[in-house]
Amino acid sequence: xxxxxxxxxxxxxxxxxxxxxxxxxxxxxxxxxxxxxxxxxxxxxxxxxxxxxxxxxxxxxxxxxxxxxxxxxxxxxxxxxxxxxxxxxxxxxxxxxxxxxxxxxxxxxxxxxxxxxxxxxxxxxxxxxxxxxxxxxxxxxxxxxxxxxxxxxxxxxxxxxxxxxxxxxxxxxxxxxxxxxxxxxxxxxxxxxxxxxxxxxxxxxxxxxxxxxxxxxxxxxxxxxxxxxxxxxxxx
Numbered sequence: 001x002x003x004x005x006x007x008x009x010x011x012x013x014x015x016x017x018x019x020x021x022x023x024x025x026x027x028x029x030x031x032x033x034x035x036x037x038x039x040x041x042x043x044x045x046x047x048x049x050x051x052x053x054x055x056x057x058x059x060x061x062x063x064x065x066x067x068x069x070x071x072x073x074x075x076x077x078x079x080x081x082x083x084x085x086x087x088x089x090x091x092x093x094x095x096x097x098x099x100x101x102x103x104x105x106x107x108x109x110x111x112x113x114x115x116x117x118x119x120x121x122x123x124x125x126x127x128x129x130x131x132x133x134x135x136x137x138x139x140x141x142x143x144x145x146x147x148x149x150x151x152x153x154x155x156x157x158x159x160x161x162x163x164x165x166x167x168x169x170x171x172x173x174x175x176x177x178x179x180x181x182x183x184x185x186x187x188x189x190x191x192x193x194x195x196x197x198x199x200x201x202x203x204x205x206x207x208x209x210x211x212x213x214x215x216x217x218x219x220x221x222x223x224x225x226x227x228x229x230x231x232x233x234x235x236x
Contacts (some may be wrong), residue, residue, distance in 0.1 A: 014202045024206050025143075031213035035101050036220070042105035047112055056110045063171050069107065070167075071222035073164050075182035076103045077218075085211040093210035100214055104221050111225065115232050127228040135220050138190055142197040152191050179233050182226040 013024050046052055059069050062114030076099065115123055142149065165183060170177050196215040204212050 013200070013204050013206055016206055020206055021201070024204070024209055025200060025210075027209035028200055028212040028216070031097065031210055032216050032220075034198060035097060037216075037235060038098075038101050039105055039221075041113060042102065044106060046105060047116060052109065052113050055106075056113045057131065059110050064175065066171055067165045067168065070171075072177060073103055073107045076100075077202050081211070081214065084214045085208065089206075090207075090210075097210050097214050097217075100217070104217075108225070111228065115228060119232060123228065123231055131224040131227050134190065134223065135193060138193045139197050142194060142201065146201060147198065148202050149194045150202070152195040156188070156191055156195060159191070159196050163188060172235075179230055182229045185226040186223055186230070189219055189226065192222065193219040 008013045013021055016024070030216065046055070049055075058065065060066060075178055080100035080103065083099065086092040086096070112124070141147070149190045163181075166177060193216065196212070199215070200212050
């Protein structure tokens, strides 16, 4: 392999020694833990802010308001992923991760605010606990078996397009997608976690632990969102 390429972009994790792979995995999950901690702190700060209700009302002010919020989130997420995957600047990778965590904290605010008002903070503990349990179980399947789940890529792409279409249509026409859709999205998030955890072992380069942690964080956030919706919906 070209030495210049390895120095600039990092060697493939799959082609690295066991020691290098273990170091990459430790860095990835350490950054994931920090991202989750930062998200919890930011979300708690937003929820306790006197502006929480105003921000929520603005974001949910109408179907077009929420569509604009969704579009802005997708744009920021793409930028954050691009920066986190930077092959030339480690500082830019961290900027991307921080930007993504902040964007997730804001997109979660309306759901968290309404859930806290209706059910209290205990629902976050229950939904969060189940999310982390499922994440650990799914991660263990990949890390222990070392199975390559790259075959899920086209399924996730098609599923992502379909789910986004359903969400946009539901916002425009004002109907609820219901519990079955939320359950399907939890399954989708589980597939995403399997796929991205597999990439941690087989696809990423050794200097891409920040990008790897971002993709895992995104899967956890998606799963938590829909598990929380299931819990709050069932209790309604």
